[in-house]
Amino acid sequence: MVKRKGFPSEGEVVLVTVKNITPYSALCALNEYAGKEGMIHVSEVSGKWIRDIRKFVKQDKEYAAKVTRIDQEKGHINLSLKRLSKKAKDKKIQDYKKEEHAEKMLGIMGKKLGMTLDQAYEKIGYNLQETFGDMFIAFNNALENPEILDRRGIDKKYIELMKEIAKENIQKKEIKIKAVLDLRFYTSDGINGVKEFLNSLTNKYKWEIKYISAPKYSIEIKTNNPKQAEREFRESLEKEISEIKDGVASFNIGGD
Numbered sequence: 001m002v003k004r005k006g007f008p009s010e011g012e013v014v015l016v017t018v019k020n021i022t023p024y025s026a027l028c029a030l031n032e033y034a035g036k037e038g039m040i041h042v043s044e045v046s047g048k049w050i051r052d053i054r055k056f057v058k059q060d061k062e063y064a065a066k067v068t069r070i071d072q073e074k075g076h077i078n079l080s081l082k083r084l085s086k087k088a089k090d091k092k093i094q095d096y097k098k099e100e101h102a103e104k105m106l107g108i109m110g111k112k113l114g115m116t117l118d119q120a121y122e123k124i125g126y127n128l129q130e131t132f133g134d135m136f137i138a139f140n141n142a143l144e145n146p147e148i149l150d151r152r153g154i155d156k157k158y159i160e161l162m163k164e165i166a167k168e169n170i171q172k173k174e175i176k177i178k179a180v181l182d183l184r185f186y187t188s189d190g191i192n193g194v195k196e197f198l199n200s201l202t203n204k205y206k207w208e209i210k211y212i213s214a215p216k217y218s219i220e221i222k223t224n225n226p227k228q229a230e231r232e233f234r235e236s237l238e239k240e241i242s243e244i245k246d247g248v249a250s251f252n253i254g255g256d
Contacts, residue, residue, distance in 0.1 A: 002099045004032045005126045008077070012067045013092040014038075016079060018057050026057045028065070028079060032096075038077035040065060045081050057081075064089040095134065102135035105165050112161060124158060139166045144225075172224030177233060178254060179219045180212070185247035193247055197240075205236060219251075 008014050008030065016028035016038060023042070030036040042053045050056060057063065066088075069078040103117075103125075110120030128138040131152050141148045142162035149159045185193035198209050198217065208220045219237075223229035234253060241249045 002032050002096065002103050003034060003121055003125075004129060006033075007036065007070055007072055008033060008067045010067055010070055013064055013084065013088055014067060014079075015062060015092065015096055016040075016065050017062050018059055021054055021057065021059060023052050023054070026053055028063075030077070031062070036075075036077060038065070038067070038079040040079045040081060044068070044079065044083070047082050064092040095136075098136040099134055101169070102139050105139050105162075105169050106135060108165050108169070109158075109161055112165075128154075138162070140170060142166050143170055174222050174224050175226055177221050177223060177226065177230055179233065179237065179251045181217045181219055181237070181249060181251045182215055183217060183247070183249045184215045187246045190247070197244065197247075197249075201240060 014033070015031040017031055018026050018028050019037070020027040025042060026040045026045075028038050028040060030038055040053075040057065042050060045053055045056045063081060064084060065079040065081055066084045067077060068080045068083065070076070106120050106125050107117045109124065110117055113120070113123075115123060125135055128135045131154070132138040132141070138149065138154075139162055142159055143166040146159050146163055149162070150156065154162075183194055183197065184190070185197075187193060194215075201207055201219070202209055205221075210218045210220075212218055221229060221233055230253060237251050241251070
């Protein structure tokens with residue numbers, strides 16, 4: 001179970017489990033904030049008038065809710081279902097799954113440092129949440145941009161360990177980057193010029209090239225590091241085009 005310290009903030013989206021229901025309200029446990037409870041009033045369940053909240057929320061069921069008001073002195077937390085879009089609900093569920101993944105990585109980190117999971121949260125996890133919002137963001141940065149953690153004051157020994165663990169446990173999604181190439185040769189054997197140029201690209205870069213309609217061709221690459229790959233893709237195309245003789249070419253990445 002993912003844990004967070006203290007109270008949520010107003011406007012934060014949280015996961016809750018309904019513990020008790022009356023006709024006019026639902027008392028909920030905040031899943032990430034141990035010991036914290038919130039209340040959903042019947043007026044905050046739906047945009048339309050409803051007579052009995054039981055028709056919309058069920059005992060022991062989990063929901064994504066928005067925090068609308070907090071009174072830390074009294075321990076009161078007001079929650080709303082109707083003020084949350086479907087997109088925001090889906091995002092919260094996705095983010096929570098990522099944070100569960102991050103918690104597993106934190107557990108691995110704790111074992112390597114001789115800590116229990118609770119101790120790892122106290123020493124490292126809560127600080128990562130406070131600094132980056134989510135632990136998963138921190139672990140992902142350790143993999144891709146560890147200097148960000150260094151600038152945020154994370155201990156260097158933790159950064160190296162996080163990078164090692166993230167490398168083994170975060171699978172980067174492969175995406176496609178496409179360019180449309182406009183290629184023209186003005187010699188009598190222009191077709192052969194086109195073929196030779198495209199074959200050279202395939203042999204040199206292993207790009208997937210397909211014919212669209214003269215003079216256009218699509219070039220597609222797959223990568224799990226899109227920013228770097230697109231930059232290198234662009235630079236390589238510009239270099240190859242600059243060396244064309246008896247012809248001209250231009251390209252558009254991500255378009256037609």
